[in-house]
Amino acid sequence: MQRILLDTDTGVDDALAIILALNSPELKVEAITSVSGNVHVDLCTRNLLMTLETMGIDEYPVCARGESQPLIKPLVTASHVHGLDGIGDATQLLRDDGSRLYPDPEPRLTAISAVDLIIDLVGQYPDELVLVPVGPLTNIAKAMIKHPARMRRVREIVLMGGAFETYGNVTTTAEFNIFADPHAAQLVLDFGVPVTMVPLDVTHQVMLTGKRLNAEIGERTDRLSQFLRDVTRATMGYHQDLEGFYGTYIHDALPIGLLTHPELFEIVEAFVQVETSSDLTQGMTIADLRPEKPRPKPNARVCVGVNAEAFLANFFDRIL
Ligand code: BDR
Numbered sequence: 001m002q003r004i005l006l007d008t009d010t011g012v013d014d015a016l017a018i019i020l021a022l023n024s025p026e027l028k029v030e031a032i033t034s035v036s037g038n039v040h041v042d043l044c045t046r047n048l049l050m051t052l053e054t055m056g057i058d059e060y061p062v063c064a065r066g067e068s069q070p071l072i073k074p075l076v077t078a079s080h081v082h083g084l085d086g087i088g089d090a091t092q093l094l095r096d097d098g099s100r101l102y103p104d105p106e107p108r109l110t111a112i113s114a115v116d117l118i119i120d121l122v123g124q125y126p127d128e129l130v131l132v133p134v135g136p137l138t139n140i141a142k143a144m145i146k147h148p149a150r151m152r153r154v155r156e157i158v159l160m161g162g163a164f165e166t167y168g169n170v171t172t173t174a175e176f177n178i179f180a181d182p183h184a185a186q187l188v189l190d191f192g193v194p195v196t197m198v199p200l201d202v203t204h205q206v207m208l209t210g211k212r213l214n215a216e217i218g219e220r221t222d223r224l225s226q227f228l229r230d231v232t233r234a235t236m237g238y239h240q241d242l243e244g245f246y247g248t249y250i251h252d253a254l255p256i257g258l259l260t261h262p263e264l265f266e267i268v269e270a271f272v273q274v275e276t277s278s279d280l281t282q283g284m285t286i287a288d289l290r291p292e293k294p295r296p297k298p299n300a301r302v303c304v305g306v307n308a309e310a311f312l313a314n315f316f317d318r319i320l
């Protein structure tokens with residue numbers, strides 16, 4: 001059993017990652033923290049709590065609200081992908097009587113900030129706690145700045161982010177989580193605790209089509225199945241308009257799958273750097289992944305392959 005802290009800018013695929021993590025017996029989700037990214041942290045926090053409430057779980061992990069602004073650059077969001085509410089505009093859906101299908105959740109948050117919660121939990125589980133950031137790395141970087149000695153006791157960071165041998169999804173060269181806070185990403189890579197990156201190169205191999213989702217849900221009418229349909233609809237429409245397939249990527253679920261089923265993934269070691277300043281390529285992750293190349297000492301493990309079908313089969317087996 002691995003103890004994890006999930007750090008998320010809860011949008012559509014983040015919600016799927018939360019559901020998968022909480023249904024993974026190999027993991028003990030000690031806490032979930034929010035951060036600005038897909039939308040402002042206030043909405044991300046609401047979406048996180050809404051996801052937990054919809055799951056109907058008895059025991060909540062500790063949840064904390066995180067940072068609202070990246071370390072240096074102004075906040076950029078991805079509401080064009082995740083909806084204005086960050087959760088596929090599901091908060092706009094109404095029942096027949098006019099009430100909201102997904103009302104605002106109970107504000108079940110700890111009083112301390114995400115940064116302080118991260119620092120506290122690493123202190124509680126030194127050399128044991130795995131951090132799983134699936135949004136911009138602002139909270140993690142701020143925790144490292146505030147309490148470096150404590151943060152050196154993080155066991156590993158397994159993050160979703162980066163694009164190496166593929167195009168970015170914000171700019172030609174940059175993936176969203178790294179683009180949104182490139183300075184935080186560079187700081188985390190420089191810090192010296194083990195980092196594993198799950199980049200777009202891998203997450204783009206796992207496509208969740210509307211057809212597959214419908215087939216897997218089948219006749220189910222439970223609240224979570226309805227939620228899965230409702231939150232993915234807008235982003236599937238977005239990909240239909242932009243790329244011609246009715247479906248979506250489930251980026252943030254991949255690091256969870258890597259923790260529970262490492263045998264499905266292919267990984268190489270690399271020295272990864274982040275472009276922080278250029279107007280043209282800010283947020284680009286740079287590494288030479290060729291095995292035969294002499295290169296600087298690796299500072300990260302980078303996922304380069306996944307057994308997509310086996311991952312998806314396990315994903316559905318667990319979330320439904
Ligand atoms: C990442 O960016 C966000 O929009 C997604 O939630 C995911 O974490 C993919 O680039």
Ligand code: CA
Pocket residue numbers: 008009010011013014037038134135252
């Ligand atoms: Ca995310």
